[in-house]
Amino acid sequence: MCWVRTSEPLGALDKKLREHTQFEIANIQYKTGITFVVVTHDQEEAMTLADRIAVMDRGTIRQIGSASEVYEYPNCAFVAGFIGSINMFDGTIKTINGTTKVGVPMLGATLEVGENSNLAVGQNVKVAVRPEKINISRDPPPAPMNRIEGTVDDLAYFGKDSLYRVKLATGVVLQANNVNSHRGQEGGRVAQWGDKVWLSFEPSSVILLRD
Numbered sequence: 001m002c003w004v005r006t007s008e009p010l011g012a013l014d015k016k017l018r019e020h021t022q023f024e025i026a027n028i029q030y031k032t033g034i035t036f037v038v039v040t041h042d043q044e045e046a047m048t049l050a051d052r053i054a055v056m057d058r059g060t061i062r063q064i065g066s067a068s069e070v071y072e073y074p075n076c077a078f079v080a081g082f083i084g085s086i087n088m089f090d091g092t093i094k095t096i097n098g099t100t101k102v103g104v105p106m107l108g109a110t111l112e113v114g115e116n117s118n119l120a121v122g123q124n125v126k127v128a129v130r131p132e133k134i135n136i137s138r139d140p141p142p143a144p145m146n147r148i149e150g151t152v153d154d155l156a157y158f159g160k161d162s163l164y165r166v167k168l169a170t171g172v173v174l175q176a177n178n179v180n181s182h183r184g185q186e187g188g189r190v191a192q193w194g195d196k197v198w199l200s201f202e203p204s205s206v207i208l209l210r211d
Contacts, residue, residue, distance in 0.1 A: 114204035133205035
């Protein structure tokens with residue numbers, strides 16, 4: 001069996017060359033069938049190159065899976081917080097009646113979620129939502145979207161998208177990503193500093209974790 005081990009192979013390259021080389025390495029691996037073991041701290045690099053990713057915490061493997069599995073379906077709070085950006089809070093299961101509802105005091109809200117397996121009323125959980133799953137608008141979104149009102153506390157323009165930090169009535173700040181799909185002087189931003197906005201997300205976008 002032939003295999004290649006590399007450690008931080010693209011660390012010295014600039015962003016564009018690094019992105020191009022990632023695809024070249026993936027293409028070589030696909031054509032030759034050689035197993036590559038890549039050790040990296042660059043999460044985008046790992047998710048681009050890997051068929052399977054192992055996430056380690058203090059020498060212990062916490063989860064192994066495809067890039068989409070560890071990102072969309074983390075098995076613990078550590079993996080959820082380690083891979084990508086995420087909003088995460090403590091919550092308590094309140095009712096289970098077809099769909100799960102979970103109370104999140106720090107958000108001042110009760111959320112509907114798309115999963116309810118093996119959850120009991122009163123059970124404490126971690127409640128997480130990725131920033132890109134959150135829509136931001138000036139008008140209240142329709143049900144059954146989870147929705148929370150807040151004020152734009154800060155924002156950053158990255159060209160292709162913008163990151164909004166929205167402060168809720170509880171004082172908690174939620175992060176939301178919005179794609180700048182329209183060209184304009186303000187970069188297609190849907191809101192500015194100090195604007196009142198609504199944050200909304202699908203029940204299926206809520207991740208429930210037991211630790």
